[in-house]
Amino acid sequence: MARVIAGVSSSHVPAIGAAIDNNRTEEPYWKRVFSGFEKSKEWMAKAKPDVVVGVYNDHASSFSVEIIPTFALGCAAEFPPADEGWGPRPVPVVKGHPDLASHIAQSVILDEFDLTICNKMEVDHGLTVPLNLLFGSPEEWPCPVIPLAVNVVQYPPPTGHRCYMLGRAIRKAIETYPEDLKVVVFGTGGMSHQISGPRAGLINSKFDKAFLDNLTKNPKKLARIPHIEYMREAGAEGIEMVMWLIMRGALDDKVDEVYRFYTVPASNTAVGHIILENKKAAGRKTKRAAAPFKSALRGGRP
Amino acid sequence: MTRAQHDYDDIPGTFVFDAERSRQGYHLNMFCMSLMKAENRQAFKADEEKYLDRFPLTPEQREAILKRQYNRMLELGGNIYFTAKLGATDGHSFQHMAAVMTGSTQEDYAKMMLAGGRPIEGNRSKSGANKAKKAKPRSRSKSGTKRRG
Numbered sequence: 001m002a003r004v005i006a007g008v009s010s011s012h013v014p015a016i017g018a019a020i021d022n023n024r025t026e027e028p029y030w031k032r033v034f035s036g037f038e039k040s041k042e043w044m045a046k047a048k049p050d051v052v053v054g055v056y057n058d059h060a061s062s063f064s065v066e067i068i069p070t071f072a073l074g075c076a077a078e079f080p081p082a083d084e085g086w087g088p089r090p091v092p093v094v095k096g097h098p099d100l101a102s103h104i105a106q107s108v109i110l111d112e113f114d115l116t117i118c119n120k121m122e123v124d125h126g127l128t129v130p131l132n133l134l135f136g137s138p139e140e141w142p143c144p145v146i147p148l149a150v151n152v153v154q155y156p157p158p159t160g161h162r163c164y165m166l167g168r169a170i171r172k173a174i175e176t177y178p179e180d181l182k183v184v185v186f187g188t189g190g191m192s193h194q195i196s197g198p199r200a201g202l203i204n205s206k207f208d209k210a211f212l213d214n215l216t217k218n219p220k221k222l223a224r225i226p227h228i229e230y231m232r233e234a235g236a237e238g239i240e241m242v243m244w245l246i247m248r249g250a251l252d253d254k255v256d257e258v259y260r261f262y263t264v265p266a267s268n269t270a271v272g273h274i275i276l277e278n279k280k281a282a283g284r285k286t287k288r289a290a291a292p293f294k295s296a297l298r299g300g301r302p
Numbered sequence: 303m304t305r306a307q308h309d310y311d312d313i314p315g316t317f318v319f320d321a322e323r324s325r326q327g328y329h330l331n332m333f334c335m336s337l338m339k340a341e342n343r344q345a346f347k348a349d350e351e352k353y354l355d356r357f358p359l360t361p362e363q364r365e366a367i368l369k370r371q372y373n374r375m376l377e378l379g380g381n382i383y384f385t386a387k388l389g390a391t392d393g394h395s396f397q398h399m400a401a402v403m404t405g406s407t408q409e410d411y412a413k414m415m416l417a418g419g420r421p422i423e424g425n426r427s428k429s430g431a432n433k434a435k436k437a438k439p440r441s442r443s444k445s446g447t448k449r450r451g
Contacts, residue, residue: 060334060381060387061338064335065328085390196317197376198404199315199404200403203418203420232427265415265418267397268396
């Protein structure tokens with residue numbers, strides 16, 4: 001049976017991707033950012049997930065204003081990097097896991113989350129920058145990645161609560177997949193930033209740090225934050241942080257925070273990063289046996 | 303037609319890209335999206351006015367594009383991820399555009415970011431309504447009734 005072993009959140013600032021692509025990671029400005037992910041890469045090398053579910057948003061790359069799906073799950077076999085106006089990023093093609101992805105789609109739709117299914121989709125820096133931060137720059141990504149694109153471009157994005165509940169439904173779906181797979185869920189975007197209008201450049205470290213604290217200890221409190229509060233306190237584009245709640249919803253109520261990193265700025269943005277493990281990730285065979293029963297109770301439906 | 307009022311209109315210096323702006327700015331954004339293709343960037347650069355004829359823009363949107371009035375574009379329904387493509391076509395970095403939108407030089411803007419960014423204090427609310435809301439429950443609690451926010 002597949003299981004979620006951990007969740008990872010990270011900002012996905014495009015300038016981080018540009019720094020990688022142009023070999024500028026050793027410059028002091030960028031070293032400050034990249035050094036915060038050294039331990040994470042070590043953690044990832046040990047965790048060795050079989051599949052990553054990558055929650056991110058598209059930035060007018062694959063989706064324009066023609067079609068704006070709230071939740072779009074990538075069920076294709078592969079997802080080429082999108083041309084974001086400067087040619088596609090020189091990163092490996094993201095290989096999907098169509099079988100698990102379509103299983104997740106089927107399960108969460110019956111759980112009343114009306115996903116859009118994408119059998120053809122290109123992915124932009126929103127997904128590929130966090131992959132770089134956690135896996136470095138390999139020839140091929142070390143495992144399949146199932147992209148889940150969330151609309152945070154046109155207001156309103158899904159509520160934090162909806163995102164949190166979708167995370168729970170995704171976990172339930174993963175736990176009913178017969179193959180024995182270790183899954184890590186990525187929540188990306190944020191933290192505080194505003195890149196539009198006269199208030200551009202806004203950073204609110206106090207909000208960000210409280211968000212990180214509560215992400216570990218009290219995610220249900222975060223799930224109640226209304227959109228106006230994100231936009232007012234964390235900047236118009238800081239609302240991306242709702243995507244972190246999908247990751248958090250896919251984890252246990254109580255988790256171990258194994259790593260955290262925060263720095264200001266990367267370009268226009270506060271960079272936040274956290275790794276949360278489900279407790280007793282090792283030796284959970286006995287505990288696992290009870291899990292489907294528990295999640296059925298939680299969902300209120302068998 | 304006047305714009306419907308929303309709670310987020312109270313956030314200073316911010317144009318929230320909502321359904322109404324998206325509808326209003328559809329062709330403006332699709333124009334920006336077209337700049338993803340090299341041949342379109344070339345055609346636009348060769349003759350901006352002529353290229354814009356391909357899109358049913360309002361005169362105001364057209365003027366904002368030609369004059370590179372980035373805040374005005376947002377006000378007229380442009381979205382930053384789309385208008386950024388116009389900036390990129392001009393060869394500008396994102397920080398350059400951000401500096402323009404904030405009425406600052408790129409150097410000063412970059413300095414502000416390095417020093418921790420634009421502070422939230424003083425930048426929450428146009429009307430101060432945000433503060434007033436928070437003060438209300440406190441004054442009510444004097445009468446002994448505790449309310450949960």
